[in-house]
Amino acid sequence: MSGAAEYTSRVEMEHPSYPGHHAAPMSEEMLERLGRIADVMIPPETGFPDAAHLVTRFVSERVDPTERDTLERILGGIEQETPAAITTALQRLETEDPVSFLELRNWIYYGYYTSGSVVDALREAGSDYHGAPQPFGYRIEREAPVPASPRGSYQRTEEVRRVLD
Amino acid sequence: MSSTEQVDVVIVGAGVAGGAIAARLLESGGVHAVLLEQGPWIHDVDHAILREDWEFGISREWSFDPNIRRLDQDYPVTGQGFRPFLFNAVGGSSNHYAGFWHRMKPAEFRRGTEHGLENSIDWPISHEDLVPYYEENDRRFGISGLAGDPSHPPREPRQCPPLKHGRYYDLIAAGLDRLGWHWWPADNAIISEPYRGRLPCNHCGFCMAGCPRGSLGTATQAYILPALRRGLDLRTNARVARITTDRTGAVDGVDYIDRDTGAMHRIEAPLVVVACNGIGSPRLLLNSARPGHPDGLANEHDQVGRNLVTHAYVLADIWFDEPTEHYKGPWGAGLFTHEFHQTDLSRGAVNGMTITFGAGWGPAVSALGATTGLDPTPWGPDHRLEFGRRFDRHVFAAIQVDDLPRSDNRITLDPDVTDSSGLPAARRQYTLSDNDRTLLEFGTARLHEIAEASGARKVDAQSIADGYDGPGWHLMGTCRMGDSPENSVVDAWHRAWGVPGLVICDGSSMTSGGANNPTATIGALALRCAERLISTKYARVEAGAGA
Numbered sequence: 001m002s003g004a005a006e007y008t009s010r011v012e013m014e015h016p017s018y019p020g021h022h023a024a025p026m027s028e029e030m031l032e033r034l035g036r037i038a039d040v041m042i043p044p045e046t047g048f049p050d051a052a053h054l055v056t057r058f059v060s061e062r063v064d065p066t067e068r069d070t071l072e073r074i075l076g077g078i079e080q081e082t083p084a085a086i087t088t089a090l091q092r093l094e095t096e097d098p099v100s101f102l103e104l105r106n107w108i109y110y111g112y113y114t115s116g117s118v119v120d121a122l123r124e125a126g127s128d129y130h131g132a133p134q135p136f137g138y139r140i141e142r143e144a145p146v147p148a149s150p151r152g153s154y155q156r157t158e159e160v161r162r163v164l165d
Numbered sequence: 166m167s168s169t170e171q172v173d174v175v176i177v178g179a180g181v182a183g184g185a186i187a188a189r190l191l192e193s194g195g196v197h198a199v200l201l202e203q204g205p206w207i208h209d210v211d212h213a214i215l216r217e218d219w220e221f222g223i224s225r226e227w228s229f230d231p232n233i234r235r236l237d238q239d240y241p242v243t244g245q246g247f248r249p250f251l252f253n254a255v256g257g258s259s260n261h262y263a264g265f266w267h268r269m270k271p272a273e274f275r276r277g278t279e280h281g282l283e284n285s286i287d288w289p290i291s292h293e294d295l296v297p298y299y300e301e302n303d304r305r306f307g308i309s310g311l312a313g314d315p316s317h318p319p320r321e322p323r324q325c326p327p328l329k330h331g332r333y334y335d336l337i338a339a340g341l342d343r344l345g346w347h348w349w350p351a352d353n354a355i356i357s358e359p360y361r362g363r364l365p366c367n368h369c370g371f372c373m374a375g376c377p378r379g380s381l382g383t384a385t386q387a388y389i390l391p392a393l394r395r396g397l398d399l400r401t402n403a404r405v406a407r408i409t410t411d412r413t414g415a416v417d418g419v420d421y422i423d424r425d426t427g428a429m430h431r432i433e434a435p436l437v438v439v440a441c442n443g444i445g446s447p448r449l450l451l452n453s454a455r456p457g458h459p460d461g462l463a464n465e466h467d468q469v470g471r472n473l474v475t476h477a478y479v480l481a482d483i484w485f486d487e488p489t490e491h492y493k494g495p496w497g498a499g500l501f502t503h504e505f506h507q508t509d510l511s512r513g514a515v516n517g518m519t520i521t522f523g524a525g526w527g528p529a530v531s532a533l534g535a536t537t538g539l540d541p542t543p544w545g546p547d548h549r550l551e552f553g554r555r556f557d558r559h560v561f562a563a564i565q566v567d568d569l570p571r572s573d574n575r576i577t578l579d580p581d582v583t584d585s586s587g588l589p590a591a592r593r594q595y596t597l598s599d600n601d602r603t604l605l606e607f608g609t610a611r612l613h614e615i616a617e618a619s620g621a622r623k624v625d626a627q628s629i630a631d632g633y634d635g636p637g638w639h640l641m642g643t644c645r646m647g648d649s650p651e652n653s654v655v656d657a658w659h660r661a662w663g664v665p666g667l668v669i670c671d672g673s674s675m676t677s678g679g680a681n682n683p684t685a686t687i688g689a690l691a692l693r694c695a696e697r698l699i700s701t702k703y704a705r706v707e708a709g710a711g712a
Contacts, residue, residue, distance in 0.1 A: 020218070062218075090544065109533050122556070127556075129556075132217055134215050135215065137367025140331070140493060144335075146311060146350065147342070147347075147349060150315055151345075152316030154271065154318060157293060159271075160278050164515070
């Protein structure tokens with residue numbers, strides 16, 4: 001998630017059993033702010049978990065120090081508390097600083113839609129998506145169709161000719 | 166120097182090419198070969214595809230791009246023009262690839278004869294030369310597919326019948342049938358039935374996140390594990406700093422860094438095989454500059470790193486109003502059309518393209534606008550409704566063009582950036598030719614027609630109007646084969662011009678890229694190269710000799 005331009009040679013894994021978890025501490029204030037923004041971007045919906053808790057947990061477990069600093073800088077510009085004011089602030093960020101907006105949105109969308117409880121809600125809503133692809137996979141009974149009327153050709157090596165003068 | 170030893174052959178890079186060569190040499194017996202890999206082993210349970218947050222994992226620590234992963238075993242690839250996708254580990258980039266399994270067609274070996282545009286030259290070998298090695302490589306990997314495609318030369322039966330896919334496949338196939346255009350079920354290096362003790366595909370989804378089930382054929386399964394059982398000397402976390410030469414200019418060994426300890430080791434060998442991919446191989450040759458080779462090894466004619474071809478791409482998302490089951494089935498490709506694969510000057514360009522259709526990701530990437538991200542789910546009051554129009558409604562498409570080799574499309578060394586061992590990083594430079602642009606624009610127009618015929622709601626296709634930053638999945642041409650040191654780096658047997666004992670075999674050896682995913686060709690080239698090494702008893706001969 002952090003900029004590729006600032007290449008560093010080693011990713012510190014603070015929790016080796018959880019790859020990608022760095023748990024660089026974010027302040028309570030920033031986490032609360034992130035939660036309020038998540039609930040505005042992904043509004044509550046009957047049958048689905050709210051975004052705030054899922055997103056703040058996801059982010060707080062995974063950010064590394066560089067990502068945390070970037071995210072806190074972005075959140076620092078959105079100190080509003082009411083949904084209407086947050087909406088206005090997000091609209092402004094999206095227009096004036098699209099790179100920061102994308103960073104914020106990526107964390108929120110990834111945080112929400114990779115959650116097991118959201119997957120459960122999708123299944124309750126009728127989907128058979130089951131989250132992590134492995135180990136279970138999907139049963140597909142239907143054979144893949146084949147071309148109704150096969151067509152096509154190729155040039156043999158000895159048939160290749162100059163096409164340009 | 167912490168240690169010095171002597172062996173018969175050093176192979177650098179444990180991907181498909183290095184693995185295939187190592188395996189064949191071990192099978193022939195009587196040779197001490199060492200395989201050096203700067204990355205580690207990846208255990209089956211390491212892959213992100215087992216994790217709840219797998220989509221996020223692929224975007225970050227399991228990214229295809231080493232500049233995003235930022236792992237110790239990676240090297241930075243600075244510069245611009247495309248996104249560099251490669252993997253440094255045992256098995257190389259086959260740890261995380263689609264397994265889409267094309268062969269080059271005969272005409273694609275003859276672009277010099279056909280048009281000679283930019284730096285296009287004929288391969289010094291033909292399709293027919295590679296056929297036996299294509300077949301053998303297929304048997305090693307296990308290929309699923311359907312015989313009878315009239316757009317390809319006849320071939321031996323695949324090892325497994327075609328794979329099954331989500332509903333997206335049926336929708337696109339019906340559209341192509343309506344148009345009356347060529348299409349065919351894609352060959353994939355993903356087994357659909359048990360094969361040589363491996364489990365068949367269970368249609369779990371995103372193969373490019375790795376396949377701990379083992380259904381996706383990798384260099385590790387096909388070559389490296391069998392070679393280890395024969396006693397292969399494989400050394401991981403072993404980063405080659407330079408290839409060295411003797412006073413005659415012939416190769417005499419390598420110096421490598423043990424990344425675990427930082428110690429430098431030396432291996433003396435009369436034969437060194439470089440198989441580090443289209444970025445890593447020229448980087449190593451350039452990093453091996455020494456008196457006698459001031460511009461890098463095998464670079465007397467300034468050809469190392471040039472003529473980079475990556476396939477010019479337009480990626481697209483096709484959206485439907487009905488379920489597509491994009492999260493089911495291999496990824497891997499579902500189907501492709503070669504309706505526009507051959508040169509047709511009425512398009513205003515030479516060469517051709519493959520248009521491929523495949524599955525997608527999960528809900529997070531759907532929310533973010535799928536492959537292109539051009540139409541992410543809006544935030545705010547309509548978010549839930551709009552998410553429902555994206556998840557399970559998506560098809561991936563790729564227009565893949567046989568890009569022209571150009572002198573200035575190249576890999577060089579970055580003068581300022583280094584890897585974790587202090588070795589200069591690679592720098593990339595790549596721009597599309599007018600021919601590439603014409604083909605991509607033509608292909609994009611055809612893709613819209615396919616989508617419309619398939620009943621799609623809309624297409625989001627990447628634009629090349631404001632610049633190009635396509636996917637560098639296929640890294641080719643930078644040490645290409647040819648019949649002259651003035652226009653190539655190696656000869657028909659992968660022997661470097663002017664440096665006896667130096668062999669280069671991987672995607673960099675490919676003279677052109679065709680409009681085809683290259684792994685089948687890279688494996689076939691490696692088997693052919695290995696057979697030559699064996700039949701000539703590892704003779705350290707000049708390029709061009711006895712060809």
